[in-house]
Amino acid sequence: MTITAPSFLRLSPADNVAIARRDLTAGTTLPEFGLTLRQPIATGHKLALEPIEAGAPIRRYGQIIGFASEAIVPGDHVHVHNVEMRSFARDNAVGVDARPTEYCDVPATFQGIRRADGRVATRNYLGVVTSVNCSATVARAIADRMGRELFGHPTIDGVVPITHNAGCGMAVEGEGMDVLRRTISGYARHPNFAGVLLLGLGCEDNQLSRLAAATGLEESDTLQFATIQDKGGTAATIAWGVDALRAMVPVAEQARREPVPASELRLALECGGSDGYSGITANPALGAAADLLVAQGGTAILSETPEIYGAEHLLTRRAVSAEVARKLMERIAWWEDYTARNGGELNNNPSPGNKAGGLTTILEKSLGAVAKGGSTNLVEVYRYAEPVTARGLVFMDTPGYDPVAVTGQVAGGANMICFTTGRGSVFGAKPAPSIKLATNTPMYARMADDMDINCGPIADGEATVEEKGAEIFDLILRTASGEPTKSEALGLGDHEFAPWIIGATM
Structure with missing residues (x-):
């Protein structure tokens, strides 16, 4: 069978491999390169366009992606069975491609929620954030009960439990705890939360007091701290948590969408x-x-x-x-x-x-x-x-x-x-x-x-x-x-x- 070039993609003239755009069978001929596939090539996989000696670089995007672990014949499947990693020099050339940013003259906007402190939200949630895995179940119970109360609310998107498997059984201070505290405080402060409960067990390594001291978190009408042990157990904490979130509802209900510039977006890629x-x-x-x-x-x-x-x-x-x-x-x-x-x-x-x-x-x-x-x-x-x-x-x-x-x-x-x-x-x-x-x-x-x-x-x-x-x-x-x-x-x-x-x- 003979097919034409659209069956594969060569991303750079420097590349010695191409990418199959559909499943290609053994015996398929690619006239542009005068080669015949020796093996089937699955969609998205690579085929050799020219002879590649053992030890020679494999190039895609015009860049080295590996080295041939054996001699590769044109039309061969190029993958883990015949490609290996090796060290090689790369040119970091700091800043040579940096250019002045060209800003758009026509501003784009979206309907965002501007918080009282000026930050902009894209959603309007209440949250229950845990300091330790030991408070996860209670946090989910609070979020579930309050979430059912708020189901269908016109301006509040719901209640989110933020739970994890850490917070104890780790060094009380050091890099690991620093990272965990930064992460928890980032969620507690996130603009998409109108109000947050920060919930611990009470005896964990990641003490709420130390978390607050390290990150600058302070209690307020929209950020409340509690531990299950101080509140008297599971049932008492769930009841307290639901009441505390109810008290935040009036603040969350005040959120209204308004036109804000696209410059307020922080996009995770x-x-x-x-x-x-x-x-x-x-x-x-x-x-x-x-x-x-x-x-x-x-x-x-x-x-x-x-x-x-x-x-x-x-x-x-x-x-x-x-x-x-x-x-x-x-x-x-x-x-x-x-x-x-x-x-x-x-x-x-x-x-x-x-x-x-x-x-x-x-x-x-x-x-x-x-x-x-x-x-x-x-x-x-x-x-x-x-x-x-x-x-x-x-x-x-x-x-x-x-x-x-x-x-x-x-x-x-x-x-x-x-x-x-x-x-x-x-x-x-x-x-x-x-x-x-x-x-x-x-x-x-x-x-x-x-x-x-x-x-x-x-x-x-x-x-x-x-x-x-x-x-x-x-x-x-x-x-x-x-x-x-x-x-x-x-x-x-x-x-x-x-x-x-x-x-x-x-």
């Missing part, structure tokens, strides 16, 4: 369940949307340090200063040490699902993941869950695991999330709405109830990256104005709070 199309369709389309947001004076938060590993030079080249680039490289070095002392390595990514979708090495995955950050300058680098204050494209140091990464971004103040997926991740993350972007049309059709936008038409030649970027940006504004995402319509997002646990559990 995330990818999960990636495939061979992620770096071709949804990720660059999200990058185009991030560029539009930055042009409005807004903030886009790129994260997942292990999933920019090998592509960090593309970010340092856009850094606005040597200091910003240094911060990024310090986080890379920290991760190299962190994985080494835990008996691992950054190269052990991608996941089995990523590999099934066509991704072979962490370099290939990272080069596609970095595309979410668009093309504007990198203006700041933050530690996990630090408050994000800069406007523009920023980077937050997080693990690659989706719930943990997004938890850090939301704790940092993200009031919107865009989540790209090729395998079909179903993800909500209250209190911030999560827009799901499908990388390919077959998965979108199969999981249309979960996916908000299909970016597959980019690979199908039916849409451009810029067109999809504009579509995503428009949906961001509509969602920030109150339009529910697919995950919100399904009621998802109560269980995705997953703080990064650093250090020993004892």
